Structures are given as structure tokens and as C-alpha cells.
Amino acid sequence: MLAGIKTFIFDCDGVVWRGDSLIDGVKETLDYLRKDLGKRVFFVTNNSTKSREQYLGKFTKLGLDVEAEEIFSSSFAAAAYLEQTQFAKTGKKVYIIGEQGIEEELALIGVPYLGGPSDKAKVADMSPGSAMPHDADVGAVVVGFDRHVNYYKMQYAQLCINENPGCLFIATNLDAVTHLTDAQEWAGNGAMVGAIRGCTGKDPIVVGKPSSLMIDYIVDKYGMAPSEICMVGDRMDTDIMFGKNNGLQTMLVLSGVTTEEKLLAADATSQPDCYAESMASFMA
Amino acid sequence: MLAGIKTFIFDCDGVVWRGDSLIDGVKETLDYLRKDLGKRVFFVTNNSTKSREQYLGKFTKLGLDVEAEEIFSSSFAAAAYLEQTQFAKTGKKVYIIGEQGIEEELALIGVPYLGGPSDKAKVADMSPGSAMPHDADVGAVVVGFDRHVNYYKMQYAQLCINENPGCLFIATNLDAVTHLTDAQEWAGNGAMVGAIRGCTGKDPIVVGKPSSLMIDYIVDKYGMAPSEICMVGDRMDTDIMFGKNNGLQTMLVLSGVTTEEKLLAADATSQPDCYAESMASFMA
Structure with missing residues (x-):
């Protein structure tokens, strides 16, 4: 599956961090995806209380090397919408x-x-x-x-x-x-x-999830096909639905709110394309 | 029309008063309806910030002789619902x-x-x-x-x-x-x-307008048929719709927010059964 994917979009809470703690293996996984495999990564959060710059501060504080342009907070999405509509x-x-x-x-x-x-x-x-x-x-x-x-x-x-x-x-x-x-x-x-x-x-x-605005923006700006993008999240009803509604590949990680039991009990239409324990599983 | 009506339900703002001022002729009309014609009257308001007792104070201050039981504020309606459901x-x-x-x-x-x-x-x-x-x-x-x-x-x-x-x-x-x-x-x-x-x-x-709760309460408690009740209000989209949805007769008064022009321009389904300048027209 990884082969066909050029870009990963990661939800933040429950995937990259839990509250103020980095989830194990995230740093190594991001390095591996970017440096070894040449994938592009983005981070998306519906939290609007912080700006991209403020999120960048959080990533840096957690020891992650991320660019502001890779962060899509819904505060940024609101501004992006206003820019798009001049x-x-x-x-x-x-x-x-x-x-x-x-x-x-x-x-x-x-x-x-x-x-x-x-x-x-x-x-x-x-x-x-x-x-x-x-x-x-x-x-x-x-x-x-x-x-x-x-x-x-x-x-x-x-x-x-x-x-x-x-x-x-x-x-x-x-x-x-x-x-x-x-x-x-x-x-x-x-x-x-x-x-x-x-x-x-x-x-x-x-403008935030589950609206398609952020996907349209990434597809437009970086010239990618939605099928080459994989949405990685911990919530079936937001992250996975968001990915499926926008024609992305979807991956559920069990490091957040969804248990394997809940995942397996969910109906077929809401199933992700694949699932893993956490982002660290990419390295396995 | 008056002959078939046993009960009048009056909206307050724009019908009985405007803000803190009594509308001309309301006192005389209420006396006439009650004493001369033997009609029952109720007052209904979606305002929940006051209780029945507090509304009674407002009626009294404006020189109107009203009983607490005749006042249906939506604060009372909430309590009535809780009583009904024990x-x-x-x-x-x-x-x-x-x-x-x-x-x-x-x-x-x-x-x-x-x-x-x-x-x-x-x-x-x-x-x-x-x-x-x-x-x-x-x-x-x-x-x-x-x-x-x-x-x-x-x-x-x-x-x-x-x-x-x-x-x-x-x-x-x-x-x-x-x-x-x-x-x-x-x-x-x-x-x-x-x-x-x-x-x-x-x-x-x-529990307030346009819910049928207050009508059900009056119909139940006083044993009346909805067709014997006339809703008098100044708003097409709340008062008149409320009356029509509940099988009441409806009368629009022009002493509030609706002008005759607006009334005549409205489509047939939202028309009241009759309309008048103000409550004083009952006496004419």
C-alpha cells in the first residue's frame, strides 16, 4: 500500500500526540517516511484556538522537525478560504x-x-x-x-x-x-x-474536517491525486469519514480514542483501508 | 365569527403592549370580551425570562385586571411539561x-x-x-x-x-x-x-410556541375544542402559524410587526382567518 501513496495527512491528537505528550515512535516514523521513502506529510487539526505558528511551536517543543506549511489547523483553513475567495x-x-x-x-x-x-x-x-x-x-x-x-x-x-x-x-x-x-x-x-x-x-x-476544503487546497497547490494521499487518524466518524468522503486512502491508528474491538464492530462502509497500532507500525 | 369563539389567546408584545406601553383600547376590549360577551381569555408569550407572577405584575402595572392562570409564559410551559410528565x-x-x-x-x-x-x-x-x-x-x-x-x-x-x-x-x-x-x-x-x-x-x-403543548393544556384543562379558540397575534410566522398548526381560528392585528402590505403580499396558506387594526377593533 505504501508504494502508491505520495502523501500522508496525519490527524494530531491521538495520532502524533496525546495532550502534551508525544506518542512513541512518531519522530522516527516521520523521519523514515520523509527521508527514506521521500513521502510528503501534512498535519491536520480542527482545533482553531492556535495558529499554524503556534502549532509549529508545539511540534518543535515535542522535538519534531516540521514546517509551518505542513500544518493545517482550522484557523489556517478559515484564512485560506478567505484568500481563495479574494x-x-x-x-x-x-x-x-x-x-x-x-x-x-x-x-x-x-x-x-x-x-x-x-x-x-x-x-x-x-x-x-x-x-x-x-x-x-x-x-x-x-x-x-x-x-x-x-x-x-x-x-x-x-x-x-x-x-x-x-x-x-x-x-x-x-x-x-x-x-x-x-x-x-x-x-x-x-x-x-x-x-x-x-x-x-x-x-x-x-472549512475544517470533514469539509473538502483542505484536500482541495493540497490537491491544487501540490498537484496530487486524492488517491495518492492517505489520511491517518484515530477517529472513525471524523478522520476516516473525512478521508473516504474525499477519495483518499485511509488508515486508522489505535493510539487514540478507537479500540480494535470498536473498529471491528463498526459496519463495513465506515472501515478504513487499513489499520495499525500506532504510527510506529510504519517502521515495522 | 365572534359567535363561534369561546376563548381568545392573545400574544403579548405587539398585541397587548409594545415594550412597556399598553396599546390603545386593550383594557376596554378585554372588559368587553370577558364581561359583555362572556369569553375566556389567555395570554401567551415565548419570553421565559419572567414567571407568571412576574408577568402578572406587568399586567397590573399597565392597569389590566388579569389572573395568573390566564398567563402562559414559556417559563410556565416548561414547568407544566415537567408536571405533566411527573x-x-x-x-x-x-x-x-x-x-x-x-x-x-x-x-x-x-x-x-x-x-x-x-x-x-x-x-x-x-x-x-x-x-x-x-x-x-x-x-x-x-x-x-x-x-x-x-x-x-x-x-x-x-x-x-x-x-x-x-x-x-x-x-x-x-x-x-x-x-x-x-x-x-x-x-x-x-x-x-x-x-x-x-x-x-x-x-x-x-414547550413554547409553535409547540402544541400550551393548546393541549388549555383544551385538556378547560374542555374546549380547538375550533372554539382564536389565536390573536401580530406575527404571521409564529402566532398565525401556531394557530393554524393547532386547528385554531386565527386573527392578525396590525399593531405589531406586520403591516397590511406585508400581510396582503403573503401567500394564501399563511393568511389568518381575519385581521384587524388592533385589539380595539373588537369594539368597533
Whole structure:
């Protein structure tokens, strides 16, 4: 199988690391795939709270030698979508529900933004007769995971989407839950996006997994066929589905949330093309 | 038409009052309907921030003589649903996303609750390894409009709905926008419910308009046929649809958000059975 594959796309949590710990054998496997076999590798995460640069810091801290261009965080995906659609040329701004990762990615492509961490403590004046002012130049609302989501941000996003003609509604992802800590599941960006969906009646453009945007970007930019790409992940319902929906080869690793028992019990349509204990199995 | 109608259900905002001002002729019309014609009247509002008792205070302040039993706020509807399903017998508690109205209604039916205004300033500990504790005895989450919605409340609700077996998810209403002030539209409870939907993947039980719960309650309790009830409202898409979906007679009044032009331009299926300038037209 390895022979026909030119590129590997790795999910991060449960594949490369668990929380803040590198998974055994990852460093050696990446070296082997790149240096010995000449494969290209990418890393993809739906987490939007960090930018590519911030992720690069995490990879480096874990002793992995990775380029920023190899990292596809959903914060980057949001910026890539705006670049693709030449948003900067409109002269409009972005309102952010989300954290620093989105701010950094927008700054890199020269798109002005407001909201995000700056609106953390803001409270709308709801006294009789009052209206919350909003910027008529906001041409897109980007919604990513936001630990400090509040009513002010929801109302600001609602006003932009409902009252600014043509305003885009972009979601980094729709994940119901996320793994902020290993100890439990945490409400994910599905909550923030659901809030804006619920007060606007509109559906977002999704840029992270399972949207095809990142695959289209890689296929376009590096001129590869989807069948030459293998998606490696630890989740059947996101990573493997994402790969299958986009015509990629798929590999499940058991180093994350899916057990072999769960994998074998799943129905045929959701099975990966192959599976392995962990990334270290590539070396075996 | 009046002859066949035994009961009138009035929407409040745009029909009885606008913000804090009584609409002209409402007092006289209510007296006429009740005293001269012997009709029964009810008032229905999707606003859950106040309880029946608090609404009664508003009616009294505006000089209207109304009984608490005639008021159906969606906060009351949530409590009525829990009563109907004998929730109190389970010994379980309710987690509230919402305001004082829901707390007061739950207190009246003897159901213990937590969350709501008390969780306004709470912040989850998201440091490595930490888990947010939640009460395994929560058997229902009630989601109503909440100016102080935050990530803590979303995560608490997510944990209860996803981890407490059989935990109910009840929404007072799904209104996308609400009229906190006359000056603009404000993100409504659709935002709060959307957030919980988005992080649980579950659909709520809706107790306010356009759910039939309130009509079933009135039909049951007072032994009336739906065809003997007339719904009077100012919104085609909520009040009139609510009436039509439940087999009621419908009347649109032009004292709220719908203009005669908009009414006449709407398609035939959404037309009310009749329309009038305002409630005062009953007297004409």
C-alpha cells in the first residue's frame, strides 16, 4: 500500500500526540517516511484556538522537525478560504468568535478583524430603546471554539450576518465535543456555531474536517491525486469519514480514542483501508 | 365569527403592549370580551425570562385586571411539561440555562434546580487533566433565553445531557430573534438552544410556541375544542402559524410587526382567518 501513496495527512491528537505528550515512535516514523521513502506529510487539526505558528511551536517543543506549511489547523483553513475567495480585495473586516489562532491567521493574510478575545468581557446595553452598534463593514463572521463566548458576541455576529448584505458565516468546524483535557469531553465548536445558526437561521461554510476544503487546497497547490494521499487518524466518524468522503486512502491508528474491538464492530462502509497500532507500525 | 369563539389567546408584545406601553383600547376590549360577551381569555408569550407572577405584575402595572392562570409564559410551559410528565416523582433536579422566570416556575412545582443566574460568572477549570464536575442527579436541562450564557453553562448542560442517562433537553422556544428593545432585533433563545444542540447532537422538546403543548393544556384543562379558540397575534410566522398548526381560528392585528402590505403580499396558506387594526377593533 505504501508504494502508491505520495502523501500522508496525519490527524494530531491521538495520532502524533496525546495532550502534551508525544506518542512513541512518531519522530522516527516521520523521519523514515520523509527521508527514506521521500513521502510528503501534512498535519491536520480542527482545533482553531492556535495558529499554524503556534502549532509549529508545539511540534518543535515535542522535538519534531516540521514546517509551518505542513500544518493545517482550522484557523489556517478559515484564512485560506478567505484568500481563495479574494476577501481582502473587498476591503471588508472579519468579526471573530474564537481565540488567538484565528486572529493570527487573519493578520498573516492582511485581513482586518475585530471581536474574539477583545470582546471577552463586553456586555450589551439592553436598557429600553437601546441598540447595540455594529460595524457595517464586517463582511464575514468566523466562528471557532471560544472559551469566552458570551451574549455580546452572539448578538454582534447575528447583527453582522442578518444586517450586513452578503456577510459570510464561516465555521472552522462543527465538532460537538473536543478534548480540552483528557479527563472528560468538553463542549466543542458545535456549540458556538450552533448558537449563531440558531439566531440567524443560516448554515455556515465549514472549512475544517470533514469539509473538502483542505484536500482541495493540497490537491491544487501540490498537484496530487486524492488517491495518492492517505489520511491517518484515530477517529472513525471524523478522520476516516473525512478521508473516504474525499477519495483518499485511509488508515486508522489505535493510539487514540478507537479500540480494535470498536473498529471491528463498526459496519463495513465506515472501515478504513487499513489499520495499525500506532504510527510506529510504519517502521515495522 | 365572534359567535363561534369561546376563548381568545392573545400574544403579548405587539398585541397587548409594545415594550412597556399598553396599546390603545386593550383594557376596554378585554372588559368587553370577558364581561359583555362572556369569553375566556389567555395570554401567551415565548419570553421565559419572567414567571407568571412576574408577568402578572406587568399586567397590573399597565392597569389590566388579569389572573395568573390566564398567563402562559414559556417559563410556565416548561414547568407544566415537567408536571405533566411527573418529573417531581423522579427526585431529580433541573439544570437551567435561563433567567429568573424559569427558577420561579420550578420552585412553584417543587422541582429543585441549579444553574441559571447562579452560574453567571462561573469559569470551568480547563487546566491539564481537569474535569468539570456535574451533578449526576440532574434529570432535565431547561434552556431559555439567557443574557449571561457562557461556556461553563454550555459545558454543564452538555455533561448532563450526554452523561446522565435519560436526561431531558427542554427548550422554552426556538425563536431566532427577540425584541429586548424596540431599537433592533436581538439574538433570541434560538442561540442558547442552538449551542446545546450543537454540542450534544440532540434535538430539544420545545414547550413554547409553535409547540402544541400550551393548546393541549388549555383544551385538556378547560374542555374546549380547538375550533372554539382564536389565536390573536401580530406575527404571521409564529402566532398565525401556531394557530393554524393547532386547528385554531386565527386573527392578525396590525399593531405589531406586520403591516397590511406585508400581510396582503403573503401567500394564501399563511393568511389568518381575519385581521384587524388592533385589539380595539373588537369594539368597533
